[in-house]
Amino acid sequence: MSDTPEIQLLSGRTVLVAGATGGIGEGMTLALLQQGATVVAVGRSEERLAKLAAYTGDAGPGTLLTHPADVGAPDSQAVRDQLSRYGPLDGAVVTIGDWGSPERTGILDLSDAEWEAMIASNLTSHFHALRALTPLLSPSGALVHLSGFSAEIPYPFAALVGATNAAKKSLVRSLTAELGGNGPRVYELIIGPVRTRPRAAIGADSPQWYSADDLGRHAGRLVAGSGPYAEAPLQYLVTPAHGIRTTPPL
Ligand SMILES: NC(=O)c1ccc[n+]([C@@H]2O[C@H](COP(=O)([O-])OP(=O)(O)OC[C@H]3O[C@@H](n4cnc5c(N)ncnc54)[C@H](OP(=O)(O)O)[C@@H]3O)[C@@H](O)[C@H]2O)c1
Structure with missing residues (x-):
């Protein structure tokens, strides 16, 4: 497999990108197209999906399909029904997320409304996305989920981002353990600034x-x-200078 040229790595494979309209999502989409995948780019806004299609242009050799859907919606079965036409998927990348208000507030000054809004947008949405997308994957497929490095370190004045990242990491790690090697591979990537x-x-x-x-x-x-890194379910990509670290170490 390692001898396969990068441009053909994903030829014949279908990879769904949830959050494809975001900053990381568009780069993910571009790279996967360049590796030859059929990419199903999913986002909530048709307008942002059209901009994504214009940005990725003829990045091929892969093929871009866009599909407006909210993978974070509570009715996971309805989301799955909509997206099942592309399945079984070889890959799903979950790069949705929300930093909340740009105002930075200390924990003791956060309101319940701010707490609840962030849990909904940056944690419950991920739970729903995992619930909707994991069953669409082929048993030999892979789900790749991203969480920020604030899952691991104090994040003063953005504690809800850190707390939801830590909870997202835990959720994905538990999913990996529940699947127990039977079914799709699940990767949690802990990322630094991108x-x-x-x-x-x-x-x-x-x-x-x-x-x-x-x-x-x-x-x-x-x-x-x-x-x-294909055998490592938990990976840290903080900066290129740190390199890719895994837990447990490879
Ligand atoms: N960029 C960084 O440096 C960095 C560093 C560490 C961690 N992260 C994390 O990586 C993820 C992606 O980052 P990014 O920079 O690409 O963010 P972004 O540019 O804000 O994109 C996130 C995308 O997620 C979708 N989204 C947001 N909330 C959602 C929800 N509740 N349900 C479904 N979709 C939702 C949005 O797409 P639509 O509105 O079009 O559906 C949006 O385009 C985030 O979780 C972020 O916290 C980013």
């Missing part, structure tokens, strides 16, 4: 960060079961 077009547009950019495309190429290799 170079994306929207973040660069507001001045948050550094050549020392992984790019969204880097993450996409990595996710594609995991879906293909290719390379040294």
Whole structure:
């Protein structure tokens, strides 16, 4: 498998990207198309999906399909029914998420409304996405989920982002354990700051960060079961200087 050229790595395979319209999602989509996948790009806004299609253009050799849907909606069966036409999937990448209000508030000053809104948008939505998408995967397929590094470290004045990341990580780790090697592989990627077009547009950019495309190429290799990390369900991609770490270490 490792001898397969990157451009053919995913030819003949279908990978769904949930959150494809986001900064990381668009880089993921581009990289997966460049690896030859048929990419089903899912987002809630037809307008943002049309912009994604314009951005990825003829990035091929893969094929882009767009599908407006809310993978975070409570009726997972309805979401699954809509998306089952693309299945069984070889891969699903979940890169949805929400940072909440740009205002930074200390824990003691957070309101219940802010707490509940963040749990809904950045945790319950992920639970619903996992519930909707995992059954669409082929038993030999792979689900790749992203959580920020604030899952592991204190995140002052953005504690709800950290708390929901920690809970998302726990949820995905439990899913891996429940599947117990029977059924699709499930990967949790804990990521540091990522170079994306929207973040660069507001001045948050550094050549020392992984790019969204880097993450996409990595996710594609995991879906293909290719390379040294295919057996590692928990991976840390904080910065390229740190390299890819796994728990337990490889
Ligand atoms: N960028 C970074 O540096 C970085 C670092 C660490 C962690 N992360 C995490 O990685 C994930 C993606 O980051 P990003 O920078 O790509 O964020 P982004 O640009 O805001 O994109 C996230 C996408 O997720 C979708 N989404 C948001 N809330 C949703 C919900 N409740 N249900 C379904 N879809 C929802 C949105 O798509 P639609 O509205 O079009 O459906 C949006 O385009 C987030 O969880 C983020 O916290 C990012």
